[in-house]
Amino acid sequence: MKRSARRALVALTTGAVGAAIVAALPLPQASAAAVGSATGYASSNGGTTGGNGGATVRATTGTQIHQALCSRASSSTPITIEVSGTINHGNTTKVSGNSCNTAADRIELKEISNVTIIGVGGGAVFDQLGIHLRDSSNIIIQNVTVRNVKKSGSPTSNGGDAIGMESTVRNVWVDHVTLEASGGESEGYDGLFDMKDNTQYVTLSYSILRNSGRGGLIGSSESDTSNGFVTFHHNHYQNIDSRTPLLRGGIAHIYNNYYYSLNESGINSRAGARAKVENNYFQNSKDVLGTFYTDAAGYWQTAGNILDNVTWSSTSGENKPAGPGMASTTTVSVPYSYRLDGASCTPEVVRSTAGANTGIRTSSGSCTPTNPSPTTPAPTTPSTPGPATPTPTPSQPSGTNLSLGGGADGSSKAGGTSYGNVKDGNLSTYWSPSGTTGSISIKWGTATTVGRINIREVSSAVTSYRVLNADTGAVLKTGSGAGVISFTPASLKKVTFEITGASSTPRVAEFETYAS
Structure with a gap:
């Protein structure tokens, strides 16, 4: 990594490790499902409904999440898992069962289907512990924070990816999440949102990705082009060095995202990938779209984007920036309907809707955030209170923080x-x-x-x-x-x-x- 993103977020610790057998950890029942419905490519290919129609349980440890998966009648029995508190290595163990295939160092959604994981109550934080999807389908992840997942150093998890998908993954909706690191590859981190080895029909919406060397990729190499049909909308990328995302083959639809401080490059379309890039707002950034670090060209269709203090490199053998004009080089049609906010209001809309613990608000498509249905209730099980909220300071400054x-x-x-x-x-x-x-x-x-x-x-x-x-x-x-x-x-x-x-x-x- 030429220059690591500069920041640090951090670890909290929670209680003792839960037992690794189903009978020892009864889970309280709850009564909610994901808020809203899947948009973009996750709504195609039969749609993404997660655990709708199945049982709903509550989990406050990673072991309990695994236990919930392993307690199902089969690996495809629908289930919604409401998560609160901090999930980390200390409370995440492997659980065995006929309906699951889990591991101790990550939240493992492997060889399963029809699952929703949703943060409730005071919030759900996956601290230094990634979420891994493999050979799975129809998964929803909503209203959670995943932070500081490392591939080197200690502890390590999920190859350094906050959320990683690989090996025949289908129909995943990740919504209103916060994914963050504390640097780049030299500090031990990899991607925030990675898809590889035949992952298709995915939507990332209303999420924050920040403080990382790598935002995410579709395809692990120039030959891994079996991935695609991915939608990115109303996400806030902040202080990312590159890969917002990196596309190797396949089709992506990228609209109404707010990009702030892309330090080296942004959307990197390579190896025949085609991206529809519309009504995004790029600010204080460099080389926000193009083909970078390869001779294998990718393509893009652009419309309605705003460039605010964006700089461009010169074209060279392996770097072909799309700017300053960002002219289209292909056409892309998408199979679903969607509502576009104007690019000029995208920063304001995204700031008020994106990320975990923001009320799962969405946009009406007319630059106006809307409130969803009532959110899930606070946990009924006791939890350790966090630090007190600071008393608001009088005469708060106005403007951009x-x-x-x-x-x-x-x-x-x-x-x-x-x-x-x-x-x-x-x-x-x-x-x-x-x-x-x-x-x-x-x-x-x-x-x-x-x-x-x-x-x-x-x-x-x-x-x-x-x-x-x-x-x-x-x-x-x-x-x-x-x-x-x-x-x-x-x-x-x-x-x-x-x-x-x-x-x-x-x-x-x-x-x-x-x-x-």
Whole structure:
């Protein structure tokens, strides 16, 4: 990887490992299914209904998810699994049975069909643990977060893919999920959303993919062209180096996505692939469409896209950018109906609908988010509460929070916390230094103007601070407390909030940055 994406998200830990036998882990019954219905190519080939019509159970560990699959009458018996809490290596074991084929180091949906996995209650986080689909069909994954899945280092899971599909997979709808990493291949991560070895009829919708070297691929090599019929719509790609996605053969429909900070390349159509690319919004990015790193050309049909501060490389032997004109090189027809939002409103629509724990809102097709049917109830089983939500700070800044497109680092971090938690848009995750003082920074690949920050603590602890231009060491502001801090705008690549005094160990939920 030429340049790794810059950020860090992190691990939480949960309780003891569940028993690996069905009888030891009774699952509470629940009463819901996936919200809405599959769109795009997942609605073709007979449609994607997941576990609709089957039993619904609740799971708070990975072992319980496997147990639910193994408890079915057959591998095709419909089931909806409502998930809450944090799923990780510590609570995910292999479970055996005639209707399943599971593994300890991942959530394994192997040789099965007719399954829905949906996050409920306070949310479902698959932490350092990927979801693997193999030889399976009719699967829905909705309203979950999958983060920091590694292929090298420790722990490893699912070949480094957040969600990976391979070997004759059909009809998968992944909706309202958040997939994130903390870097690129050199940091141990691979793709966020990968499909290979004959995977077809897939839709990824209303999802966030961020902070990764690789967004995802269709086809593992130039000879793996049996994949295709994939729709990507209303997704938010943030701080991705490349592969948004990489297409090797097959057909993809890519519309109403919001791309922000694609660092090296974006949609990479290769080896005869054909992509219909329409009404997307590309911002602060490089080489957002073309054929890259190969002589095996791919093709595209474009319409209605907006390019906002997009730069283009020169054409060379293995790099053929589509810009600056992004003229069509093929035509693509799709077999389903769909509603297009205007490209100009796509960022606003996507920001208010995409990702886990956003209410599973969708777009009406007229630049207006809509609310779905009532969501599933909160879990009836006890769960460990997360940290308190920070008290809203008065006079919140307006404008774009620039931290969402940047990376993060710091002087130290306490166990169970991460630098990247201060820029994930989630007030229930946080960073703490290893003591009562320390520093946390937001950084970008290019100079960015910052004139105001907002330090959102879980509870008030910071008593004194300095804000630094980390490029030069200049002190931009000193003061007491935290919250909204204004200073003379500075153009910089890295801004640091240094905690010089605190009444207890600080917990910073968000380090927001604004131009003014």
